[in-house]
Amino acid sequence: MIELLMEPRWSPYIAGAGIGILLWFSFLFSNKPLGCSTAFSRISGMIESILSGEKVRNKEYFKLFPPEVDWQVMLIVGIVCGSFISSFISGTFHFSFIPDTFELNISDNILIRFIFALTGGILMGLGARWSRGCTSGHGISGLSQLSLASLVAVMGFFIAGIFTATIIFSL
Structure with missing residues (x-):
């Protein structure tokens, strides 16, 4: 199993099955679909609130999607960290x-x-x-x-x- 994780390219079938299982857990635990674009919007709202204060929360969009760290923001962090770890372990990491x-x-x-x-x-x-x-x-x-x-x-x-x-x- 560990050899599989060290491969430079993973089987698309195994990766797809993993994403499918992650999707099940996403609906099971949060009742929300798997995706990243809302998380990027939340992050931009957090950056904007640092620059312009709490008036960001009064915007219509951010009333629906508050600029805060939620599981989807952490998913992005996990994607970045997981990509780095995977490329490092497989020996393919380079700038x-x-x-x-x-x-x-x-x-x-x-x-x-x-x-x-x-x-x-x-x-x-x-x-x-x-x-x-x-x-x-x-x-x-x-x-x-x-x-x-x-x-x-x-x-x-x-x-x-x-x-x-x-x-x-x-x-």
Whole structure:
């Protein structure tokens, strides 16, 4: 079993089963779907409250989703820590500001990489809020509940991803 954890790439079937089990526990203990976009919004609200005080809690959005640490925020912490531990144990950990594929196909300039990452992050954040959930929320939790809205959202994610990749990698 320990050898499995030391592999650089895990079986998608085992990882998928693990995510499915995590989804069961998410509904069992919190009665909420598995996803990350709300947690990122909560974190931004916590940062905003540090900068501008408690008036953040009076905003309509933060009345529904208070800027506080909950289990979904801790899930993000766990994803980051787990990714680090996994890459360290498997011997694949290294710092990289520009991924090899980006450098090969687009540019080795760190400013261009930053602009792409920032633009992509902003668009993904807006898309997640607009579709009322992130890709993991719709793709894992929404589809497991047979949500038609999630099916449409996931189809949109794939179409947009294919379209964007086609444009970027044909430049």
